[in-house]
Amino acid sequence: MANTIRIRAKVTDGITEVKALITHPMDNGLAKDKKTGKLIPAHFIKEVVCKWKDKPVMTAYWSGAVSRNPYIAFKFKGASKGDKVELSWSDNKGESDSKTATIG
């Protein structure tokens, strides 16, 4: 599960906007496999945490109803250009990934 996150952070007038794309199937456990007719087991991201200076600035909790390859955007105050933000996710199977970006 390497390199599942694409992240960009930009500060304008003291407000940092973070945008990220995560590669993940986000199976909600309700859809059937078209070939076998069997249910595809649930496999989705439950938690996304974004940290700035080791403090969480945003924590998202998701169900399987967030679309495949999720997009997330949010804003926070306080950071300045050159600071680093770290975004990480973990799913219901215990898989996880994280990536750090520099605020531009």
Add this chain to the structure above:
Amino acid sequence: MIDTKRRVVLKGSLAVGAIGAAAAGFGLLTPGMAFADWSKAAFTAKTVDAGLKDLLGTSSHEASDKVKVTAPEIAENGAVVPVTVQADMDGVESISIIAPNNPTPVIASFDMGPGGIGFASTRIKMAKTGKVIAVAKVGDKLYSGSKEVKVTIGGCGG
């Protein structure tokens, strides 16, 4: 001889695996202390009221024009419906996105840190035509905004 070595290697890897799992467990628990945990009850609740109560402690929310939901009028594909929520108020603690017509209405919740701003954007799946409700938590109060989205093809299963 070869067989015994193989056993030893297996045992070794098992031990490492156990330690790794324990460490991962702690890693997951620590951030959970500062914030609420992923609520299984909320995300599997079948009604909006039950879901909100489990997620935010109460289901009573007040409609406010300060909570704006941006989503398409018509979503051709229910599997990908872009939703942006803007809550123009101070001290927004969290924003939750709910689709009442989905089998489990509570879709996502975004907890803001101390410097958080009432803004969240993501893409959701919608089973059928209906409202998308956004609920912003400010202090003990919940404010909501909504938007009707027409779904041509449902995106919750096959």
